[in-house]
Structures are given as structure tokens and as C-alpha cells.
Amino acid sequence: MEFLFEDLYRKYHQDLFQFVFYMTRDRTLTEDLVQEVYIRVMRSYNSFRGESSEKTWLFSIARNVTIDYFRSQNRKKNIISQFFDWNKKGDFLPDHQPLPEEILLQNEEANQVYTYLEQCTIDQRSVLILRFIQSMSIKETASILGFSESKVKTTQHRGLKVLKTHIQAEKLKGEAYDE
């Protein structure tokens, strides 16, 4: 078992960690979720039938673990919202959290791309991270997410559009302020 872990760790750990980090934007949380990924992998490796590549399988589990976490947050928020008359306005407030220390971006536009990545749906964010930050092909991305290639393309396009819309709005706001 230790050999299996070492093998996976050597081949994929940094990529795996980076994927989960960009999904969650929180180092401590990433560590916890990656731990859960490895635990699930260790427990289910015997049932891995090799129908996909090891890497695809590992990232699929990482994606599921991350989604499970978001869903648990979702359920909690739904419970709270049943008791309070909180409308959904808060969901659309811009993120004013400081960027993590890892994300020291060279320019404002890159900064905005990172910031507004969280306005994308989980599917859109998964596709954008896998395709561009992790440099995976459409086919690989489709295998990991269990999507058709067509769905990857559609989701990618829509994710890029979400980013573009928010960045454009930010630019407009900046220009109005300058005037």
C-alpha cells in the first residue's frame, strides 16, 4: 500500500494539489481534501479496473471529493436560509478577500481572472482549471469530468464568458470612476 501511495505521490501529487487548490483557493482546505482523495484512492484501488488512465481516475476522485465538499456547504447554507430571510444578494458581492500568498499575479487583469474564477459554476471552473492551468486536452478533461467532449467545449466557452463579463464590467466601472 505504501508503494502504491509513493508511486501516485511521485507522479501526480503536485498536479493534484494544484488542481484542488485552484478549485477551493484555500491551502488548509486543500490539504484536507487531498488527504480525503488519497484515502478514497487507497480504499478503492483494488476496484480500479484500468478503464481509464490512473491519472484520469485520480483526478476524477479529486473532483468528486471537491464537489462533495461544496455540496456539504450548499446543504448547510440552505438550512440556514430556511430560517433567515436572507436573500441571495450576498452571493453576488465581489470577493474582497486578500489573494492567497501563492497568487501574486503580475497584472490587474490576471488578478481579475483569478478573482472571478469563483463566479463560474463548479463545472465551468473544473474545465477551465483542467484545460488551461493543468494544460489538459479536451479529451483528458472529458474523461476526468465524465463529460462528452462537446460538453467540455460548451462548458469551457461559458466559463470563459463568465470571466469576460465580470472583467468587462470591472473595466467599465474603473473607466467611469476615472472620468
Next chain:
Amino acid sequence: MNKIDDDAIKNHLKNMPEVKDHRSKDEWIAKVQPYAYKRKRVRRKQSRMIPIFSTVLLIGIMVLIIPSIIKGPTSTNDQASSTQFDGEQRMLSEEDKDDQVGSASMESDHVQKEVGEFVLYTLEEDEQLVYGGTFDQQVQYVIPLSFITSTDKSLSQAYNELDSYIAPFDSSSRVPYFEHMEFDVDIDEQFVTMHINDSYTVGEGAAIQGKFEEMISMIFQPYGIEEVHIQTENGSPMILGEIGEISSIKIQDPPRVNYKYYYDDAHEYGFLVPIEQGEKTFSQSIDDLKEADTDFSMQATIPADVDYTINCESTEDCFIHFTEEINQLSQSEQILVLESILMTAKSYGYDYVSFEGISEETIEGYDLTQPIDVPLAVNPVYVDHE
């Protein structure tokens, strides 16, 4: 205004900083090994008693959560103790993690369906649907395709590119129609004219000729078009094989269909394919989804051992309750079950369907605790972007 385009965004994403984990391999082994052999959690079975327990539990949870919300972020020590992992329980204390994740938890409201595996739910403002189709290899069935194109081009322009959209999916190599045609499409006026070269014939064989009208109906019926006018270069009627001369095609009302699965080995594409159901009821059509038609490579979408009861009294009140066997399927198999049923329900005029008996509350973005809308279109294909 200085605009940002897709390529610039892609470049920014590609150049995002590399995020490294600084823990050593040994630290990870120590973290993972103690839990690596524990049993999997047993899946929760749904029961009608759950809502009652849930309500009681919910009130209890609220009593616990409200003080922590009012109090604000928890201390570091609290966080440390709450993130001790117990393999048999949810791995993180949700109360504490809410503060850690910050706005990441806002993600929840985005868990919604835009695109399914075989279906499409929403169109963006700058997108439009162009309907097309192809055949299975034996030209037995018309396979509908829903091309999503940009509104930068008119619908007529998009339809005049239809042959190039369809070409990658033409496994029969027998969808020659569209490269010889030009369309004028005016949805507002409900008017479509199809311009055809004088020398053009639809193709040899009664099957191809018979499918021609079916294809045209399938393409324009979703817009509510009733008739497609045909115009040849010299103004004479079009000769459609054994069907004879035609100067227009009446768009047929869509028949009631169910949707089975067709996989094209050569092109590695899988599609939902509508199969006419004649006078069958909705329940009978769903039952038929268990039957494969192996002669034509049409696969069943519901496995034979999955049972269910259907209670659909009106178009807005349709429940399907599965027995436990549904939970033995993989998620992709469950998605095939759901989407084939949803498309069949659409054909029978239902607005949404409630699914019960699936132990997961959500599958690939489908919220099974709520009725699920029938899709906007089947077999979506995005054509303008890579």
C-alpha cells in the same frame, strides 16, 4: 473601452502561478495511512421517515450553528481540533470550514444544470440553436443534433453552414442534403425557403428519400414552422425520388417518441435517438426503454433489472419512483436513465419529472430533491469554439 478576449483570458489562466505543496511525502503517508483500510461508509437509504427526522435534526443543527454564526470566525485552536479527520464521519467540521473557505462556499448557488450529458437546458443570450441531424449507419433512424452557434451570424447563415456542422457526425456518409441547399430562415415571419440546385437529387434509395422529409420536419418543427418552401434555380418543383415532384414540405407534428442510446464506434460519439412510439402511453414508452434493438445498435437506457413505478397525472405532476436497483448503477448510467426519461417526458408534454429512490441527492448537478425540468434540446454540439 479596452476589451478582453477569450485568448487573453486563456493566457492568464495558463500563466497562473504554480502552486506547490510543501509537505513531505512522509507527512502525507502519516496522514493517509491510518485511514486507508477503513470500511467505506454505507450508503444512506431513503425512507419516508427521513423528512421527519431531518426536521428534528435540522432544528438541532440550527441551535448549534446560530451561535457560531453570530460569534464570527472560530479560533485557530477550534479549527485545528475540528479538522481532525475521522474516516467514518464527514471529514471537516462544516461550521469551521465556512470561515476558511470564505466565498468558495458561495459556489452552492451555481450548482445548477446548463448542459447535461446528452441534453441542453439553457442558452446564453448570444447563443442560438440550429437543429440538424444525421443517420445511424443503416439509415434506419434520424439522430437529432442541436448545434449551439453564436448569434453573431443570422439563422440563415448558420443553416447554410449546416453541412459542415453535421459532417463530423455523419457515420453513414449519407447526409448529402445540405451542401446543395441554401436556406432563407425568418422565424419571426414563420417562413423558410430552401433553394436547391436544379441538378440536385436527394440520393439513391427509398430509405434516404423517405428520411428527407423527416429530417426537414425535425429541423424546423421546433421553431413552429409549418411549411418549408422549395425553390429550384429554374422554378420547377423538386423531384424527390419515388415521392415525386414537390414544391414544399409540410412540417409534421412531432410524433411521440422515447429516446434510446446509439453509440457510433467509428466516431466515438454517443447520442440519444428518438424512436416513435405510436399510441403507446408514457408508461409504456418508459418500459420500452428497457428494450434494446440490437439489429440497429440501439441500446436500452434502463437496465432490465431496474424497476420503478410511474405516477404522472398531469404535465406538471409526474413522479417516477425507482426501486433499490437504480443505486447499483454508476453515475453515468444513472444519467443515461434520467436524461432518456426526461427527453421522453418532453415528447409526451410533461414540463418536469420528479425522481425518487436514488440514494444520492445530486448527480452531476441534477438536484434530485426537486422536480427536474425537461431539457431544452437533445444531443447538444457546440460548433463555434474549441
